[in-house]
Amino acid sequence: FIRFRHKSRYKGGFTWDDIRISSGFDVFGPKVVSTTAVRTGGTSGAVTGIQIVFNEPIDPATFTTYDVTITAPGGNVISLAGNPVDGGDHTTFTAQFSTPEPVSGLYQLNVGPNLTDAQGTRMDQNQNGLPGDGLSTSVVALVVSPHAVPYEESFDGDPASIFSAWEFNADGGMIGVDSGHAREGSYALELAVPSLSGTHYQDSVLHANLAGKSGVVLDCWALEFVDGGSLEVSLSVDGTNWRTLKAISGPPGAWRQHWIDLDAARDAAGWSYTSDVRIRFRLNSGSWVAAGFALDGVRVRAGQVMPAVVAAVPYTEGFEVSELAGLGAWWELPGATLAATQGHSGTRSLAMGYGGSAEFAVDLAPGGTPLAGVTLDFWSLEPSSGGDSATTTVSWSVDGITWRTLQTAQYNTLGGWLHRAVDLDKARIEAGWSYPRSARFRFAYTYQYNGGRTWMIDDIRVAAGGSLNVFGPKVASCPVAGQSVAGPLASFTVTFNEAVEPASFTAADVSLTSPSGAAVSVGSVSDSGDHTTFTVALAPPQGLAGLYRLAIGPNVADTVGNAPMDQDQNGVPGDAYSTTFTIPTTVALPPFAEGFEAGGIESLASCWAFTV
DSSP, X not given: OOOOOOOOSSSOOOOOOSOOOOSSOXXXXXXXXXXXXXEXXXXXXXXXXXXXXXXXXXXXXXXXXXXXXXXXXXXXXXXXXXXXXXXXXXXXXXXXXXXXXXXXXXXXXXXXXXXXXXXXXXXXXXXSSOOOBOEEEEEEEOOOOOEESSEEEOSOSOHHHHGGGEEEEESSSEEEEESSSOSSSSOEEEEEEOSOSSOEEEEEEEEEEOTTXXXXXXXXXXXXXXXXXXEEEEEESSSSXXXXXXXXXXXXXXXXXXXXXXXXXXXXXTOOOOSSEEEEEEEEEOTTOOEEEEEEEEEEESSOOOOOOSBOSSEEEOOOSSSGGGSOTTEEOTTOEXXXXXXXXXXXEEEEOTTOEEEEEEOSSGGGOOOOSOEEEEEEEOOSOOGGGEEEEEEEESSSSSOEEEEEESOOSSOSOEEEEEEHHXXXXXXXXXXXXXXXXXXXXXXXXXXXXXEEEEEEEEEOTTOOOOSOOOEEEOTTTTOBOOSOEEXXXXXXXXXXXXXXXXXXXXXXXXXXXXXXXXXXXXXXXXXXXXXXXXXXXXXXXXXXXXXXXXXXXXXXXXXXXXXXOSSOOOBOEEEEEEEOOOOOOSSOOOOOOSSSGGGSOTTOEEOO
């Protein structure tokens, strides 16, 4: 029994006609059973078309250019020379290109669904009996010739020559040589993807013959012209197993040159070079995130010595370069720009906006011997507002994997450039780490909202051997601190941990509050002569019994310019010294009289005590 049933929640109808039950009768639409790239020379050379084979003869009149769409590996739609050419049996057809394509990689092919077989049945690629579904597939066309080294490509020559050693796969995006961005010459290789759902990869793969080679170094220029993805560089010696060499992110809108030691990557993987080594440049982008990178000046050379990618200590950086490309290879700048009109000591600094970051690497164990007395310091121009929404963070890593925070700050309440410093020996001990040949430091700026705030850094220094004094001064001792002091008190001394500029420590930097809550007048601050110990004279002397509150700073500078004070020595200046002391109550002996005609509470005898 064969039952036809129509079910509907609402009223309606369904019509059947021309019902057939038969044997040996073709009732299914045609489908494509094979696709092959057609190339000049048979198995090599440029791709001139794609051969399409059906499972049964079709009606040639129904198979036109409207039924075939072919996208090149670079993502561009290929123009056809005309309708697919019938091989004579109505089963094998060739979609011929208007112009031969020299590009290797995956050609995206779409066929149908409106073509029919000889009985007039539309295409049914999945053979489920419901005609109207076409073919969507990839056709591999590898016509690459692994290039001998040295290999250098600036993408300015003949396309056939340029692409002879490359293969491409554009997944929803575009890959091509264009003049929109170029570092060397007039053209560059561009990889781009629009905002699409899901994750998409745009691959450009260079084939190189590295058999028997050593000292192989890859270098290239990269530009992120659409901020949103990353450019991953990977290596394979067999086309199947891949090892990630580097993930390039940023800087947005600025060229940077990158160097990679291929020998080191090969040895780490336990591989040997072959006659067809692949170097893949992959543009990664997330869902609904547009991205774009340009490549130029790609070079693969043997017998090379890697340039320094880790800075030596002592290291200084003032960012007085015309472009970010002028910074050393030890800098990674995924979210930083060059502030060309605002610097601390010069005219330029490094700026980070919403979600921006920058990293650099230094050698803290030259020759395998760890350094000691290591400090990091820099000048910071932080947002003047933003509260908890804006955070600046300095962190470090000895292996590039595990990171520890060195400093954080919300926003700058003091205004202007601030000097910030880190005792790396202390941080190393707290982490239980040892100094490596390549220690990385990261500056990151986060803000709850996109745009509106910028963090600038300048005059970075890494020093060893305690050669630099990088911390602001602090009060080391004050004899009255926490003490009970007999009144009347006319003066007391303050000793700093280092010499300070006498002109920066005045009566205005001393705040003393009496037990009554009134401010005590400071008569003078005098230097003992060593710029370290100072005498603070009160006017008038204080005899009122009770608790006194003393604060010093923070706007006191040391003799090398570190200011303001850094009382807790955490490298973030601006914290003052504070303490208390007490003048004890003395017992008055009779006869006792008090008419309160002294003119103020502070002038009363010490038999009086007050708490505010």
